[in-house]
Amino acid sequence: MRVLVVDDFSTMRKIIKNVLKQINMDNVVEAENGKHALSILRSDSIEFIISDWIMPEMTGIEFLRACKEDEAIKNIPFVMVTAEAQKDSVLEAIKAGVDNYIVKPFTPEKLKEVIGKTMAKFGK
Amino acid sequence: MEVKLINPFVVAAQAVFKTMLNIELTLGKPSLKEAKTTSGDVTGIMSMVGDKKGTIAISFREKGALFVFNSLMGDEAPFIGPEVVDAIGELTNIISGQARKEFENTGLNLKASIPMVVVGKGVETNFITKLPIISLPFDFSAGNGEAEVMYLDFSFE
Numbered sequence: 001m002r003v004l005v006v007d008d009f010s011t012m013r014k015i016i017k018n019v020l021k022q023i024n025m026d027n028v029v030e031a032e033n034g035k036h037a038l039s040i041l042r043s044d045s046i047e048f049i050i051s052d053w054i055m056p057e058m059t060g061i062e063f064l065r066a067c068k069e070d071e072a073i074k075n076i077p078f079v080m081v082t083a084e085a086q087k088d089s090v091l092e093a094i095k096a097g098v099d100n101y102i103v104k105p106f107t108p109e110k111l112k113e114v115i116g117k118t119m120a121k122f123g124k
Numbered sequence: 125m126e127v128k129l130i131n132p133f134v135v136a137a138q139a140v141f142k143t144m145l146n147i148e149l150t151l152g153k154p155s156l157k158e159a160k161t162t163s164g165d166v167t168g169i170m171s172m173v174g175d176k177k178g179t180i181a182i183s184f185r186e187k188g189a190l191f192v193f194n195s196l197m198g199d200e201a202p203f204i205g206p207e208v209v210d211a212i213g214e215l216t217n218i219i220s221g222q223a224r225k226e227f228e229n230t231g232l233n234l235k236a237s238i239p240m241v242v243v244g245k246g247v248e249t250n251f252i253t254k255l256p257i258i259s260l261p262f263d264f265s266a267g268n269g270e271a272e273v274m275y276l277d278f279s280f281e
Contacts, residue, residue, distance in 0.1 A: 008238070009214040010207070014197060054217070054238060083221025086228045103225075104218045105143040 001124070002027045002044070006037040006051040006063065007081075012104075016050055016081065019108045023115065034063025041073050048119070053082035053089070061096060068097035077118045081106070129280050130154070130258065132226030133180065133219075137262060137276055140219050145195040149274065152261040162247045163259060163275035165189065166204050168216025169242060171252050172224065174234035178280030179251040180223070182216045188264075188272035204243055213241045219276075253279040 003025050007013045013030050020028060029044060031037035035058040037051065049067065053060035060080055068074045077099045082089070085103040093101055100118045102111060134151055141147045157163075164183035171179045184192060186204055192215065193201050193208045201208050216239045224234045242249060251257060257279045266272040 009210050009217070011197065011211040011214040018198075054236070056238060083218045085221050085225035086233065088233070104221060105140045107143060 001025055001047045002029065003048045003050065004029050004031060004037055004040060004044075004046045006031045006034065006049070006055070006060065008032050008052065008055040012052065012081070016111065019111045020115075022108065023112055025115070032057075034058030034060060034066065037063055038066055041067070041076075046073075046076060047124075048115075049076055049078045050081055050115075051078065053080060053084045053093075061092060064093065064096045064098055075122075077122050077124070079114060079118055081111070128230055129176070130260070132223045132230070133260065133276055133278060135226050136219050136222035137182075137260075137274070140215070140222055141262075141264070144215075144218070145192065147192075147195060147264050149262040149264050152263055152273070154261075155259050157257040157259045157277060159246075160249055160251045160257065162242055162245055162249055163277055164273075165243065165245050166209065166212050167242045167247070167249070168212045168239050169249055170216055170220045170236050170239045171250075172220065172234040172236045172280075175232040176227075176234065176280050178253050178278060179249075180216070180220060180276065180278040181249060181251075181257075182212065182219060183275040183277065184212065185272065187270070188266055188274060191266035191272060192274075209241045209243065213239045216241075251279045253281045255279045255281050 033055040051060045079100045081102045083104045138149045141149045165186040166189045167183040169181045193211045260276040262274045
């Protein structure tokens with residue numbers, strides 16, 4: 001499964017990649033912001049998206065909305081992994097169509113659990 | 125400054141270190157700092173606005189920063205380079221997020237900026253309040269029994 005990991009911090013991209021590798025999801029493409037991620041989505045066969053929220057150029061919530069408004073990519077599972085833990089933020093992401101939401105800090109087990117649940121929701 | 129403005133940072137810093145680094149942080153004696161300068165060798169800085177406004181700075185000495193990087197990434201870094209700077213920036217972002225969640229529990233809503241990282245001790249920084257800075261020193265063990273400290277400096281009004 002080809003996974004797109006979007007975060008402006010390379011540290012977090014690497015942490016997420018390490019967790020994905022543990023569950024045999026090691027076919028990963030990286031992007032530093034939503035704008036970069038959208039360009040990848042339009043030219044690559046991405047099957048799962050994990051994205052941060054606060055990023056320069058295009059934020060995670062703007063990226064999420066763009067994905068869910070695009071017929072060609074709206075059915076790709078989208079998990080938000082973010083430090084934005086306030087209730088308003090979670091609600092905003094749910095309204096925008098996020099498929100799952102993880103608040104940083106997280107343990108590797110938590111990330112694996114949420115990815116598993118999201119994949120099950122999509123029958124993957 | 126009200127105590128309720130201190131506790132969210134203490135709870136957030138300790139929770140983030142425990143969850144992501146398996147490191148116990150012990151709070152030392154807080155102090156007031158007049159100079160708006162970095163306390164350690166590498167410092168993540170974020171401002172927040174909303175019901176209150178202010179700035180936080182998460183600062184490490186070089187050895188502490190390298191140990192934190194190693195604990196977070198499982199990689200060794202010989203010096204404070206781009207990877208360590210990135211890691212301290214992300215750690216600052218996560219601590220800020222947890223602190224804002226704690227503030228929300230007390231009825232205060234805050235939005236944060238993208239963090240920036242400054243390398244160098246005693247560097248002038250842009251705290252957005254006019255109040256003195258409260259400096260919270262957190263002790264932690266950096267392996268082989270070596271004591272290190274993380275400074276969480278903040279000013280909110």
